[in-house]
Amino acid sequence: MDLLFSLDLLGTFAFAITGAVKASHKGLDWFGAIALACCTGVCGGIMRDTLLGNTPPLALKEPVYIIVCVFAAFLVIIAKQNIVLRWKFVLIADAIGLGAFTAIGAMHAANAGAGGLAIVCLAVLTAVGGGMLRDILAGEVPLVLKSEIYATAALIGGLFFWIFGLCASGYHDAQMAGTIAITIILRLYAMYAKLRLPRI
Numbered sequence: 001m002d003l004l005f006s007l008d009l010l011g012t013f014a015f016a017i018t019g020a021v022k023a024s025h026k027g028l029d030w031f032g033a034i035a036l037a038c039c040t041g042v043c044g045g046i047m048r049d050t051l052l053g054n055t056p057p058l059a060l061k062e063p064v065y066i067i068v069c070v071f072a073a074f075l076v077i078i079a080k081q082n083i084v085l086r087w088k089f090v091l092i093a094d095a096i097g098l099g100a101f102t103a104i105g106a107m108h109a110a111n112a113g114a115g116g117l118a119i120v121c122l123a124v125l126t127a128v129g130g131g132m133l134r135d136i137l138a139g140e141v142p143l144v145l146k147s148e149i150y151a152t153a154a155l156i157g158g159l160f161f162w163i164f165g166l167c168a169s170g171y172h173d174a175q176m177a178g179t180i181a182i183t184i185i186l187r188l189y190a191m192y193a194k195l196r197l198p199r200i
Contacts, residue, residue: 004176008104011097012065016041016072017083017090019134023073024080026138030073036134037073038066044129048105048122052112091191099183101127102154103176106161116162123158124151127183149190152197157183 019040023033042059049057059065076083083090105126109119128151132142144151161179168174189195 004100004104007096007100007180009064009068010093011100012041012068013072014090014093014097015130016069017076018094018131019069020073020076021080021083022134022138024076030077033077034070034073036137037076038069039137040130040134041065041069041072042130043133044101044105044126044131047129048108048126051122051125052108052114054108054112092188095184095187095191098127098150098154098187099157099180102157102183103161103179106158106179107176110161110165116166119162119165120155120158123161123179124154127151127154127157146199149186149195149197153183153186153190156186 016037019036019038020033022040023036026032028036042057042065045059045065046057049055049059102123106119106123108126109122114122128142128144131150132144135142157179160182161175164171164175164178
């Protein structure tokens with residue numbers, strides 16, 4: 001669980017970095033950078049917890065999540081150019097966060113007694129909800145709806161979590177590890193191979 005918490009914070013940090021960089025590209029001020037960083041980092045989890053009735057949401061009970069997002073925003077404000085030059089590492093951390101968020105979202109849904117469809121949907125929502133809100137606030141069509149294998153990786157990870165639970169319900173650590181690994185591998189491979197879903 002400590003490893004999962006660490007991955008959760010890493011994902012929150014990487015997601016928040018992307019939010020602050022988006023704010024910079026849009027010419028927003030410092031408050032805008034902090035707002036987009038926080039939205040990207042924690043809003044997927046907040047939406048999940050709200051739908052499950054887990055209130056107040058975890059991100060609002062544990063100050064460390066907001067602190068990590070604010071720190072990421074100030075890091076971008078102070079050293080944006082250095083971060084952009086190391087963007088590959090941010091994307092790798094983002095992929096790790098995607099895997100962690102997918103597994104955590106599915107776990108929370110399963111623990112709440114949700115059915116298979118809800119488990120998969122909440123896994124995806126946790127993983128991509130913050131990024132979608134970031135793009136909407138920035139005045140764009142969410143990136144996950146028009147390019148890149150991103151939400152699809154979370155969807156497949158969520159499906160794995162659900163199916164594994166049906167077949168071997170007692171192996172929770174393997175279920176979580178497999179979900180994280182599959183999501184990360186799919187995302188990294190899609191980045192490497194520049195895979196895209198067909199457009200309409």
